[in-house]
Amino acid sequence: MSFQDYFPIWDQLQIQQQQRLLDSLSFQKVSRSTILHDGSTAGTGLYLIRTGQLRAYVFSDEGREITIYRLFERDMCLFSATCIIQSIHFDVTFQAEKDTEFWVISPEVYHSLMAESAAVANYTNELMASRFSEVMWRMQQFMWKSMDKRVAEFLLQEAAIEKTRRLKITHETIANPLGSHREVITRMLRYFQSQGLVKVSRGMVTLLDTARLEDLRDDPSRSAHR
Amino acid sequence: MSFQDYFPIWDQLQIQQQQRLLDSLSFQKVSRSTILHDGSTAGTGLYLIRTGQLRAYVFSDEGREITIYRLFERDMCLFSATCIIQSIHFDVTFQAEKDTEFWVISPEVYHSLMAESAAVANYTNELMASRFSEVMWRMQQFMWKSMDKRVAEFLLQEAAIEKTRRLKITHETIANPLGSHREVITRMLRYFQSQGLVKVSRGMVTLLDTARLEDLRDDPSRSAHR
Numbered sequence: 274m275s276f277q278d279y280f281p282i283w284d285q286l287q288i289q290q291q292q293r294l295l296d297s298l299s300f301q302k303v304s305r306s307t308i309l310h311d312g313s314t315a316g317t318g319l320y321l322i323r324t325g326q327l328r329a330y331v332f333s334d335e336g337r338e339i340t341i342y343r344l345f346e347r348d349m350c351l352f353s354a355t356c357i358i359q360s361i362h363f364d365v366t367f368q369a370e371k372d373t374e375f376w377v378i379s380p381e382v383y384h385s386l387m388a389e390s391a392a393v394a395n396y397t398n399e400l401m402a403s404r405f406s407e408v409m410w411r412m413q414q415f416m417w418k419s420m421d422k423r424v425a426e427f428l429l430q431e432a433a434i435e436k437t438r439r440l441k442i443t444h445e446t447i448a449n450p451l452g453s454h455r456e457v458i459t460r461m462l463r464y465f466q467s468q469g470l471v472k473v474s475r476g477m478v479t480l481l482d483t484a485r486l487e488d489l490r491d492d493p494s495r496s497a498h499r
Numbered sequence: 500m501s502f503q504d505y506f507p508i509w510d511q512l513q514i515q516q517q518q519r520l521l522d523s524l525s526f527q528k529v530s531r532s533t534i535l536h537d538g539s540t541a542g543t544g545l546y547l548i549r550t551g552q553l554r555a556y557v558f559s560d561e562g563r564e565i566t567i568y569r570l571f572e573r574d575m576c577l578f579s580a581t582c583i584i585q586s587i588h589f590d591v592t593f594q595a596e597k598d599t600e601f602w603v604i605s606p607e608v609y610h611s612l613m614a615e616s617a618a619v620a621n622y623t624n625e626l627m628a629s630r631f632s633e634v635m636w637r638m639q640q641f642m643w644k645s646m647d648k649r650v651a652e653f654l655l656q657e658a659a660i661e662k663t664r665r666l667k668i669t670h671e672t673i674a675n676p677l678g679s680h681r682e683v684i685t686r687m688l689r690y691f692q693s694q695g696l697v698k699v700s701r702g703m704v705t706l707l708d709t710a711r712l713e714d715l716r717d718d719p720s721r722s723a724h725r
Contacts, residue, residue, distance in 0.1 A: 331635075331638075331639060331642070332642075332680070332682050332683050332686065333642045333683075335678070335679065335680065335683075336679065336680025336681075336682055336683055339642060358624055358625060358628045359625060359628075360625045360626075360628035360629040360632060361628045361631070361632055362632040362636075362690070362693045362694075363631075363632050363635040363636065363639075363690075364686055364689065387617065387620075387621055387624075388617060388621065389617060390617055391613065391614060391615060391616055391617040391619075391620045393617075394613075394617045394620030394621045394623075394624060395613055395614065395620045397620075397624055398584055398613075398620060398623055398624050398627065399584060399585060399586045400586075401624065401627050401628065401631065402584045402585070402586035402587045402627065403586040404631075405587070405589075405627065405630075405631045405634070406586060406587055406588040406589050408631070408634060408635065408638065409557075409589040409634065410588075410589065411638070412557075412634065412637070412638045413557060413589075416557070416558075416559045416565060453562065454558070454562025455562075456558050456562055457558050457559075457562055460558065460590055463590065464588070464589075464590075467588050468588075
């Protein structure tokens, strides 16, 4: 498998753009635990992961590492090249969680492709939006103090009691025993729905994926996000 | 002043694209406290603010509103039209904090312009990166428990004691009395630098904007971000 097979919008590039991209590449192998980018340099390059796994994290006030998302095979790492977008004003550190092989794309070449090609720019938009969504989710988890876990637990419990996956229940009814508010439950359920865990309709919550709801309930490090 | 003067990349559009954009517009006035978008609809449209002020917020577990950023005159609001980017999976609520006038851009038209025009796509990228940066900053503030305030206070105090704005000081020396770690201080100072508050060089921190550092120290609702 070559770079062409891993870069998702390869076919949308012109031949000369493809060539420019290939010429800009380097290939890197790092072993588990290596810190790849500590936020101190603006433009290491974009990583496209061939095999392995990267973890993105920030620091708590006491210097504790807080994981904000993970990148897997075929994922592209944008924030190792924050120089490609002016308005990025934050630092993320990346560490290999497994032995990892990846291509490094030159930030200058990628930047020039973004400027020329709406396809590359929109792909970059989607990448950033994915990470943004993950970070928003993490932030809400901080604020919601594992409300996702508690809602999952509640739904599974109700389903066990009522012996059905189709729960006739209002968001208010879920909120009250959990000491929460209707808005929070509505958002949580909408999020669960976007992740395929439940289906929400008027006065009804249908559990679609009880296995993942159970994972969410049982595993402290797990979130609904995938 | 017309829409053309407010839309920052107007000149980079082709004439027929400009026309399509103008044809898609509606103009709206809302009074203070109006809730504009509660996250329940995917595509109200993009707002371009002519006058006034919007607040974007999410909910805490107890239903408390937590402001994540504000939008002012000339700012464009992307997340009132999350349908334009597939990978956005989160809800933000917007409320007018002042009487506000804004144009609403049709999400379909904007989406088609993004697909055709690298300029529009890259502008959207920059917008999203700005909001992303603000949210990352907010998240770190949660985690850092007003470390920004404490660092500002420390720097101002040192400057008063040493009677100079050019402080010969290491990040470690700042971290220790604050019960923090060098990495956190380095990141905080780098962030302060990006906001024009200080200049960081080897073994030296120069205070550039003591007025804003004092604001940060004194006002609990204020952050370094502007």
